[in-house]
Amino acid sequence: MTTALETRNLVKRFGGLVATNDVTISFQQGMRYALIGPNGAGKTTLVNLLTGVLRPTSGSVMLEGQDITGMSPFQRVRSGLARTFQINQLFPEMTPLETVGLAVSERQGHGREWWRLAGSKSEVIDEAAAILERFGLTDAMGVPTKVLPYGKQRLLEIAVAIACRPRVLLLDEPAAGVPEEERHEILDIVSGLPNDVTVLLIEHDMDLVFSFAQRIAVLVNGGLFMEGAAKDVAADPRVREVYLGEGGHG
Numbered sequence: 001m002t003t004a005l006e007t008r009n010l011v012k013r014f015g016g017l018v019a020t021n022d023v024t025i026s027f028q029q030g031m032r033y034a035l036i037g038p039n040g041a042g043k044t045t046l047v048n049l050l051t052g053v054l055r056p057t058s059g060s061v062m063l064e065g066q067d068i069t070g071m072s073p074f075q076r077v078r079s080g081l082a083r084t085f086q087i088n089q090l091f092p093e094m095t096p097l098e099t100v101g102l103a104v105s106e107r108q109g110h111g112r113e114w115w116r117l118a119g120s121k122s123e124v125i126d127e128a129a130a131i132l133e134r135f136g137l138t139d140a141m142g143v144p145t146k147v148l149p150y151g152k153q154r155l156l157e158i159a160v161a162i163a164c165r166p167r168v169l170l171l172d173e174p175a176a177g178v179p180e181e182e183r184h185e186i187l188d189i190v191s192g193l194p195n196d197v198t199v200l201l202i203e204h205d206m207d208l209v210f211s212f213a214q215r216i217a218v219l220v221n222g223g224l225f226m227e228g229a230a231k232d233v234a235a236d237p238r239v240r241e242v243y244l245g246e247g248g249h250g
């Protein structure tokens with residue numbers, strides 16, 4: 001097993017509050033992980049430390065053995081670590097083809113001027129169209145993003161992250177706000193991503209967590225409470241207790 005991403009003794013304090021408490025965890029290449037925990041457990045803070053949005057108080061983050069603790073979010077994306085966001089951050093007037101094309105173009109080093117140079121950059125368009133096809137967005141690729149159903153917009157967010165060719169992908173509640181009947185479509189597409197992409201899903205919906213994840217990490221009060229095979233975590237009475245509140249019913 002190759003370690004794709006790991007943290008070592010990671011700590012983040014906000015004043016007197018310890019939001020990340022000495023977290024040491026490894027994510028193995030190609031595995032599907034979910035990160036769960038009660039509200040305020042520190043999931044978003046941990047993701048922000050992994051992606052470089054926040055700097056830790058102490059400890060380190062390693063990507064494929066390289067210490068990336070000092071890298072900016074952009075440098076991390078370039079190094080193979082991409083994320084989607086909880087809040088919709090797409091450009092509403094741009095089409096999916098333009099949006100994914102922009103990400104492909106940035107990755108290839110053509111920069112933001114690619115659309116004006118489109119005639120000479122057909123490889124950008126071809127790759128963007130192929131990614132959109134994989135996400136079931138071919139029919140929608142020429143319309144402004146703002147007119148797409150919400151579930152399709154969320155798929156587009158993941159498509160943009162994939163256009164960066166990540167080896168590790170962090171998905172922050174990718175199905176939040178999506179109607180029930182479209183939720184599994186999103187996770188099915190994520191499950192079908194290439195096997196060598198390591199995925200860490202942050203999700204409150206336990207149905208999605210258990211249908212998606214091979215392994216689950218549980219955070220409680222900023223600390224790593226447990227990490228293990230999904231079925232073991234699901235069966236652990238201590239997890240039920242902290243996660244479900246009093247008594248661990250259900």
Ligand SMILES: Nc1ncnc2c1ncn2[C@@H]1O[C@H](COP(=O)(O)OP(=O)(O)OP(=O)(O)O)[C@@H](O)[C@H]1O
Nearest residue numbers: 014017018019037038039040041042043044045046
């Ligand atoms: N920028 C900040 N400044 C001060 N405290 C913060 C900051 N960000 C998070 N916190 C605190 O850190 C703790 C962990 O928050 P975090 O958002 O990481 O938890 P979470 O598990 O993602 O919660 P939720 O499931 O509700 O999104 C909380 O007590 C929160 O109030």
